[in-house]
Amino acid sequence: MAECNITEHKEKAQAVKACMPSDEKISEMGARFKVISEPSRLKILLALSCGELCVEHLTEAVEGNQSAVSHQLKILKDNKIVKNRRSGKNILYSVSDLHVLTMIEMAKEHLDCDE
Amino acid sequence: MAECNITEHKEKAQAVKACMPSDEKISEMGARFKVISEPSRLKILLALSCGELCVEHLTEAVEGNQSAVSHQLKILKDNKIVKNRRSGKNILYSVSDLHVLTMIEMAKEHLDCDE
DNA sequence: TAAATATATGAACACGTATTCATATGTTGA
DNA sequence: TCAACATATGAATACGTGTTCATATATTTA
Numbered sequence: 208m209a210e211c212n213i214t215e216h217k218e219k220a221q222a223v224k225a226c227m228p229s230d231e232k233i234s235e236m237g238a239r240f241k242v243i244s245e246p247s248r249l250k251i252l253l254a255l256s257c258g259e260l261c262v263e264h265l266t267e268a269v270e271g272n273q274s275a276v277s278h279q280l281k282i283l284k285d286n287k288i289v290k291n292r293r294s295g296k297n298i299l300y301s302v303s304d305l306h307v308l309t310m311i312e313m314a315k316e317h318l319d320c321d322e
Numbered sequence: 323m324a325e326c327n328i329t330e331h332k333e334k335a336q337a338v339k340a341c342m343p344s345d346e347k348i349s350e351m352g353a354r355f356k357v358i359s360e361p362s363r364l365k366i367l368l369a370l371s372c373g374e375l376c377v378e379h380l381t382e383a384v385e386g387n388q389s390a391v392s393h394q395l396k397i398l399k400d401n402k403i404v405k406n407r408r409s410g411k412n413i414l415y416s417v418s419d420l421h422v423l424t425m426i427e428m429a430k431e432h433l434d435c436d437e
Numbered sequence: 438t439a440a441a442t443a444t445a446t447g448a449a450c451a452c453g454t455a456t457t458c459a460t461a462t463g464t465t466g467a
Numbered sequence: 468t469c470a471a472c473a474t475a476t477g478a479a480t481a482c483g484t485g486t487t488c489a490t491a492t493a494t495t496t497a
Binding site for chain 4: 247293
Protein backbone atom coordinates (compact mmCIF):
# COMPACT_ATOMS: atom_id res chain seq x y z
CA MET A 208 0.00 0.00 0.00
CA ALA A 209 1.81 3.02 -1.30
CA GLU A 210 0.58 5.84 0.89
CA CYS A 211 3.05 8.20 -0.68
CA ASN A 212 1.81 8.84 -4.19
CA ILE A 213 4.96 10.10 -5.86
CA THR A 214 3.31 11.61 -8.91
CA GLU A 215 0.80 13.46 -6.79
CA HIS A 216 3.53 14.79 -4.55
CA LYS A 217 5.66 15.92 -7.45
CA GLU A 218 2.71 17.94 -8.68
CA LYS A 219 2.17 19.32 -5.23
CA ALA A 220 5.83 20.34 -5.02
CA GLN A 221 5.41 22.23 -8.29
CA ALA A 222 2.26 23.92 -7.07
CA VAL A 223 3.98 24.91 -3.85
CA LYS A 224 6.92 26.36 -5.73
CA ALA A 225 4.56 28.34 -7.92
CA CYS A 226 2.89 30.15 -5.04
CA MET A 227 6.03 30.52 -2.93
CA PRO A 228 6.77 34.16 -2.05
CA SER A 229 10.03 35.59 -3.36
CA ASP A 230 13.24 35.03 -1.42
CA GLU A 231 13.34 38.74 -0.69
CA LYS A 232 9.87 38.70 0.82
CA ILE A 233 10.66 35.62 2.87
CA SER A 234 13.77 37.35 4.18
CA GLU A 235 11.72 40.37 5.19
CA MET A 236 9.23 38.19 7.00
CA GLY A 237 12.05 36.39 8.77
CA ALA A 238 13.65 39.68 9.71
CA ARG A 239 10.48 40.75 11.49
CA PHE A 240 10.44 37.59 13.55
CA LYS A 241 14.16 37.78 14.20
CA VAL A 242 13.89 41.24 15.72
CA ILE A 243 11.39 40.04 18.29
CA SER A 244 13.12 36.71 18.88
CA GLU A 245 15.94 38.14 20.97
CA PRO A 246 15.02 38.01 24.69
CA SER A 247 16.61 41.37 25.43
CA ARG A 248 14.49 43.05 22.78
CA LEU A 249 11.40 41.10 23.71
CA LYS A 250 11.81 42.30 27.26
CA ILE A 251 12.11 45.90 26.12
CA LEU A 252 8.95 45.57 24.06
CA LEU A 253 7.08 43.98 26.95
CA ALA A 254 8.11 46.94 29.08
CA LEU A 255 7.10 49.48 26.46
CA SER A 256 3.79 47.72 25.94
CA CYS A 257 2.72 49.38 29.18
CA GLY A 258 3.46 52.81 27.77
CA GLU A 259 6.15 55.36 26.99
CA LEU A 260 9.40 55.23 28.96
CA CYS A 261 12.72 57.05 28.89
CA VAL A 262 15.90 55.06 28.41
CA GLU A 263 16.98 55.27 32.01
CA HIS A 264 13.77 53.88 33.45
CA LEU A 265 13.45 51.41 30.64
CA THR A 266 16.92 50.16 31.53
CA GLU A 267 15.79 49.86 35.11
CA ALA A 268 12.59 48.06 34.12
CA VAL A 269 14.44 45.38 32.17
CA GLU A 270 17.29 45.22 34.65
CA GLY A 271 19.86 45.68 31.92
CA ASN A 272 22.66 48.12 31.29
CA GLN A 273 22.29 51.41 29.52
CA SER A 274 24.52 50.69 26.54
CA ALA A 275 22.98 47.34 25.73
CA VAL A 276 19.47 48.78 25.94
CA SER A 277 20.45 51.66 23.71
CA HIS A 278 21.91 49.34 21.10
CA GLN A 279 18.77 47.23 21.05
CA LEU A 280 16.56 50.31 20.89
CA LYS A 281 18.41 51.37 17.76
CA ILE A 282 17.67 48.02 16.14
CA LEU A 283 14.01 48.25 17.15
CA LYS A 284 13.83 51.79 15.79
CA ASP A 285 15.59 50.91 12.52
CA ASN A 286 12.94 48.25 12.08
CA LYS A 287 10.19 50.78 12.81
CA ILE A 288 8.94 48.80 15.77
CA VAL A 289 9.49 51.62 18.26
CA LYS A 290 9.59 55.37 17.88
CA ASN A 291 11.08 58.05 20.12
CA ARG A 292 10.81 61.71 20.99
CA ARG A 293 12.94 64.03 23.02
CA SER A 294 11.70 65.56 26.24
CA GLY A 295 14.37 67.72 27.76
CA LYS A 296 17.35 65.62 28.63
CA ASN A 297 15.41 62.44 28.08
CA ILE A 298 14.46 60.44 25.04
CA LEU A 299 11.09 58.78 25.41
CA TYR A 300 10.47 55.52 23.60
CA SER A 301 7.19 53.87 22.73
CA VAL A 302 5.93 51.07 20.50
CA SER A 303 4.96 52.21 17.02
CA ASP A 304 4.18 48.83 15.49
CA LEU A 305 1.14 47.47 17.28
CA HIS A 306 1.19 44.46 15.00
CA VAL A 307 4.24 43.02 16.74
CA LEU A 308 2.59 43.53 20.12
CA THR A 309 -0.25 41.37 18.89
CA MET A 310 2.15 38.62 17.90
CA ILE A 311 3.99 38.84 21.21
CA GLU A 312 0.69 38.61 23.03
CA MET A 313 -0.21 35.55 20.99
CA ALA A 314 3.10 33.89 21.85
CA LYS A 315 2.58 34.66 25.52
CA GLU A 316 -0.89 33.18 25.54
CA HIS A 317 0.32 30.13 23.68
CA LEU A 318 2.83 29.42 26.43
CA ASP A 319 0.21 29.98 29.09
CA CYS A 320 -1.86 27.22 27.49
CA ASP A 321 1.02 24.76 27.72
CA GLU A 322 1.55 25.01 31.42
CA MET B 323 8.10 72.46 30.89
CA ALA B 324 9.13 69.06 32.13
CA GLU B 325 7.24 66.67 29.90
CA CYS B 326 9.11 63.77 31.42
CA ASN B 327 7.75 63.38 34.89
CA ILE B 328 10.56 61.51 36.56
CA THR B 329 8.61 60.38 39.60
CA GLU B 330 5.75 59.10 37.52
CA HIS B 331 8.13 57.21 35.25
CA LYS B 332 9.97 55.65 38.13
CA GLU B 333 6.68 54.31 39.39
CA LYS B 334 5.84 53.08 35.94
CA ALA B 335 9.19 51.31 35.72
CA GLN B 336 8.42 49.56 38.99
CA ALA B 337 4.95 48.58 37.78
CA VAL B 338 6.41 47.25 34.56
CA LYS B 339 8.99 45.20 36.42
CA ALA B 340 6.26 43.77 38.62
CA CYS B 341 4.23 42.35 35.74
CA MET B 342 7.22 41.32 33.63
CA PRO B 343 7.19 37.61 32.74
CA SER B 344 10.09 35.52 34.05
CA ASP B 345 13.32 35.41 32.08
CA GLU B 346 12.64 31.77 31.36
CA LYS B 347 9.26 32.51 29.87
CA ILE B 348 10.66 35.36 27.82
CA SER B 349 13.34 33.03 26.48
CA GLU B 350 10.72 30.50 25.49
CA MET B 351 8.72 33.15 23.68
CA GLY B 352 11.85 34.32 21.91
CA ALA B 353 12.74 30.75 20.98
CA ARG B 354 9.43 30.35 19.20
CA PHE B 355 10.03 33.45 17.13
CA LYS B 356 13.63 32.51 16.47
CA VAL B 357 12.65 29.18 14.95
CA ILE B 358 10.44 30.86 12.39
CA SER B 359 12.81 33.76 11.78
CA GLU B 360 15.28 31.80 9.70
CA PRO B 361 14.39 32.14 5.98
CA SER B 362 15.24 28.51 5.23
CA ARG B 363 12.83 27.29 7.91
CA LEU B 364 10.20 29.86 6.97
CA LYS B 365 10.33 28.61 3.40
CA ILE B 366 9.89 25.02 4.55
CA LEU B 367 6.87 26.01 6.62
CA LEU B 368 5.36 27.96 3.73
CA ALA B 369 5.73 24.84 1.60
CA LEU B 370 4.22 22.57 4.24
CA SER B 371 1.36 25.01 4.78
CA CYS B 372 -0.06 23.60 1.54
CA GLY B 373 -0.03 20.09 2.93
CA GLU B 374 2.06 17.03 3.71
CA LEU B 375 5.26 16.47 1.71
CA CYS B 376 8.11 13.98 1.77
CA VAL B 377 11.65 15.27 2.25
CA GLU B 378 12.63 14.83 -1.35
CA HIS B 379 9.79 16.88 -2.78
CA LEU B 380 10.02 19.36 0.02
CA THR B 381 13.67 19.84 -0.87
CA GLU B 382 12.60 20.38 -4.45
CA ALA B 383 9.86 22.82 -3.45
CA VAL B 384 12.24 25.05 -1.50
CA GLU B 385 15.06 24.60 -4.00
CA GLY B 386 17.48 23.61 -1.26
CA ASN B 387 19.69 20.62 -0.68
CA GLN B 388 18.65 17.48 1.10
CA SER B 389 20.99 17.71 4.06
CA ALA B 390 20.21 21.31 4.89
CA VAL B 391 16.47 20.65 4.69
CA SER B 392 16.83 17.62 6.91
CA HIS B 393 18.78 19.57 9.51
CA GLN B 394 16.15 22.30 9.59
CA LEU B 395 13.34 19.77 9.77
CA LYS B 396 14.94 18.35 12.87
CA ILE B 397 14.93 21.76 14.51
CA LEU B 398 11.29 22.31 13.52
CA LYS B 399 10.39 18.89 14.87
CA ASP B 400 12.29 19.37 18.13
CA ASN B 401 10.27 22.53 18.59
CA LYS B 402 7.05 20.65 17.88
CA ILE B 403 6.22 22.84 14.92
CA VAL B 404 6.15 19.98 12.43
CA LYS B 405 5.47 16.28 12.80
CA ASN B 406 6.34 13.35 10.55
CA ARG B 407 5.31 9.83 9.70
CA ARG B 408 6.89 7.14 7.65
CA SER B 409 5.33 5.90 4.45
CA GLY B 410 7.46 3.22 2.89
CA LYS B 411 10.84 4.65 2.04
CA ASN B 412 9.63 8.16 2.57
CA ILE B 413 9.12 10.32 5.62
CA LEU B 414 6.18 12.64 5.26
CA TYR B 415 6.27 15.97 7.08
CA SER B 416 3.41 18.25 7.97
CA VAL B 417 2.78 21.25 10.19
CA SER B 418 1.60 20.33 13.67
CA ASP B 419 1.56 23.81 15.20
CA LEU B 420 -1.16 25.77 13.42
CA HIS B 421 -0.47 28.69 15.70
CA VAL B 422 2.81 29.47 13.95
CA LEU B 423 1.08 29.32 10.58
CA THR B 424 -1.24 32.03 11.81
CA MET B 425 1.67 34.21 12.79
CA ILE B 426 3.44 33.61 9.49
CA GLU B 427 0.23 34.51 7.66
CA MET B 428 0.00 37.70 9.72
CA ALA B 429 3.58 38.64 8.85
CA LYS B 430 2.91 38.01 5.16
CA GLU B 431 -0.18 40.18 5.16
CA HIS B 432 1.64 42.90 7.02
CA LEU B 433 4.24 43.08 4.28
CA ASP B 434 1.56 43.10 1.61
CA CYS B 435 0.14 46.22 3.23
CA ASP B 436 3.46 48.01 2.98
CA GLU B 437 3.96 47.67 -0.73
C1' DT C 438 30.75 78.67 29.46
C1' DA C 439 31.65 74.76 32.38
C1' DA C 440 29.86 70.84 34.73
C1' DA C 441 26.46 67.36 35.14
C1' DT C 442 23.25 64.36 33.22
C1' DA C 443 21.12 61.37 29.49
C1' DT C 444 21.72 58.86 25.50
C1' DA C 445 24.22 57.08 21.46
C1' DT C 446 27.97 54.87 19.16
C1' DG C 447 32.33 52.42 17.64
C1' DA C 448 35.42 48.58 18.27
C1' DA C 449 36.55 44.17 20.14
C1' DC C 450 35.19 39.96 21.73
C1' DA C 451 32.51 35.78 22.49
C1' DC C 452 29.09 32.83 21.11
C1' DG C 453 25.50 30.50 18.61
C1' DT C 454 24.21 28.47 14.39
C1' DA C 455 23.26 27.60 9.24
C1' DT C 456 25.44 25.28 5.62
C1' DT C 457 28.28 21.85 3.46
C1' DC C 458 30.53 17.40 2.89
C1' DA C 459 30.93 12.84 3.91
C1' DT C 460 28.82 9.09 5.70
C1' DA C 461 25.59 6.39 8.59
C1' DT C 462 20.98 4.46 9.17
C1' DG C 463 16.85 2.50 7.68
C1' DT C 464 13.64 0.65 4.08
C1' DT C 465 12.24 -1.75 -0.11
C1' DG C 466 12.49 -5.01 -3.86
C1' DA C 467 15.16 -8.57 -6.42
C1' DT D 468 21.12 -11.04 1.63
C1' DC D 469 22.44 -7.46 -1.56
C1' DA D 470 21.72 -3.27 -4.13
C1' DA D 471 19.26 0.94 -4.57
C1' DC D 472 16.97 4.54 -2.62
C1' DA D 473 15.46 8.00 1.12
C1' DT D 474 16.60 10.32 5.11
C1' DA D 475 19.42 11.52 9.12
C1' DT D 476 23.57 12.88 11.37
C1' DG D 477 28.39 14.33 12.84
C1' DA D 478 32.17 17.43 12.17
C1' DA D 479 34.14 21.51 10.25
C1' DT D 480 33.64 25.96 8.67
C1' DA D 481 31.94 30.56 8.04
C1' DC D 482 29.23 34.17 9.39
C1' DG D 483 26.16 37.14 11.90
C1' DT D 484 25.27 39.42 16.14
C1' DG D 485 24.63 40.54 21.31
C1' DT D 486 27.27 42.37 24.98
C1' DT D 487 30.77 45.13 27.05
C1' DC D 488 33.92 48.97 27.60
C1' DA D 489 35.26 53.35 26.55
C1' DT D 490 33.97 57.47 24.74
C1' DA D 491 31.27 60.83 21.94
C1' DT D 492 27.17 63.76 21.49
C1' DA D 493 23.43 66.48 23.18
C1' DT D 494 20.78 68.97 26.67
C1' DT D 495 20.14 71.38 30.92
C1' DT D 496 21.58 73.96 34.94
C1' DA D 497 24.69 76.71 37.71
